[in-house]
Amino acid sequence: MGSVHSADGTVISYRSVGSGPGLLIVPGTLAMAADFDGLAAALAGRFSVHTIERRGRGASGPQGDEYSAEVETADIEAVRAATGARFAFGHSFGAFLTLEAALGGSAFERMALYEPGVSIDGSVPMDWAPECRRQLEAGEPAEAFLTFIRGINPETSGKAPRPLLRLIIPLAIKKPERLQKYALLAGSIREHAEAARRDNDFPKYARLDAPVLLMAGKGVKNTGAGRSAVRLKDVLVGSELVLYPKLDHFGPEKDPATIAAAVSAFCLDRSA
Template identity: 75%
Template sequence: MTAQTLEQHASVSSVNSADGTPISYRSTGTGPGLIIVPGALALAADFDPLAAAFAGRFTVHTIERRGRGASGPQGDNYSADAECADIEAVRAATGARFLLGHSFGGFLALEAALKTNAFDRMAVYEPGVCIDGSIPMDWAEQCQRQLDAGKPFEAFLTFVQGINPQTSGKAPRWLLRAIIPLAIKKHERQQKYALLAGTIREHAEEARRNNDYRKYAGITMPVLLMAGKEADKTGAGRAPGRLKDVLPQSELTLFPKLDHFGPEKDPAAIAATVTAFFLGVPR
């Protein structure tokens, strides 16, 4: 199934989370249930190509995380725990037994797995787990000021530079001003601008859990950890290697040609690897 046909065949459902917030999710495919949790600055539809790559073997449910689309707002008392409850609400409604998270969604998947043993297996791609201060927040105040001043492009530049100081943070701001409009289409930039305020709150949730990743030793299900070509350069890239030493049943797979957005850029490769892991096929 292609992403285009997925858009035609996907159904959209909604369930109320524990705090009453409606959570929308997109479903497609046949087979055992799989929940996909997108990362920051992403919508469920951004993962349609990945869902399509899974749809021949799984019934895929992609969560529209709170603060996005038809789902309810983040709320004044936003927390990662609330998003874990959202995942649980979708799991209870669908009976899904597999969980896949990308970036911030990977962080949420790990947090959710500590609260339930209902999933059989889980996979995360460069989860946003804060280790040794790998998720800085010194950019957040300036980013919020720029948003409040009606300067979303400048706010986005501040985010891009601040969140990865070892890579994009080293690029001159004038260079990023020139590159980003060429690299990211206008409608995609507008989407990111709209989600940026919520992203500040999300990253604060990761950062405040700095170095408590050893608690994930309590996750007893098999976990596939994935990272791209920046596995030794960025905080998100290094996290899977550190988590490999903590999670009792885990394996690590590297994608040397992919970057942090591998699940969106090469969904076929990610889906093939994750499918084999979920179904217990030797690789």
């Protein structure tokens, strides 16, 4: 474990493992650094891997009253500067933050992004947020979580009847993981709002000159994050897009070996 102070004084912790050139992992919403221990371990043979514990989680400080994507990109830069990380891997909202950090000046030589949570044509909807917030305030986190998963993916989980999801979720997600997601849900609303308020400003990423590996799972056609990876391919000059039809949005956590192999090959490409 290590920690740094971000630009606003907030303590940001990170988990380190391995040896070699530095690689920073930026988890997505509802995730903690430990959720990416499998990916970090799979990369540790070739990299010094540093997984940031994003603010509002674990030993890191709170999101704060002045929360914004900008304060999170300052967190990323603080950890990058402290560790000397040359490469970055971002998942979902973490991939969006990685792009924002690079645009703000974080000097990553290469970035690998799995289903970036970049809002394109309303792909990060927020109409679910008021009801989700109300349910959290009423002490109904399980119902709030159902509202979230139905609202954020209207073409997939959004089509499932709520009573059916009440039966499926406890079977599909173990209790410790559910409790973690419930605890992070209020902060997740603020995070999604940050991505949503930048809807369709993604052409700005064309200014980036660092090579980018874009990755997407089987939801490439019917989820916002999957489609965003495809759209970003046309904007990010010289980027690569790799599809994993057997993986879902949580591919980096469920199949870390496959994702680590792709990230390693891309970041250590000697022909570039």
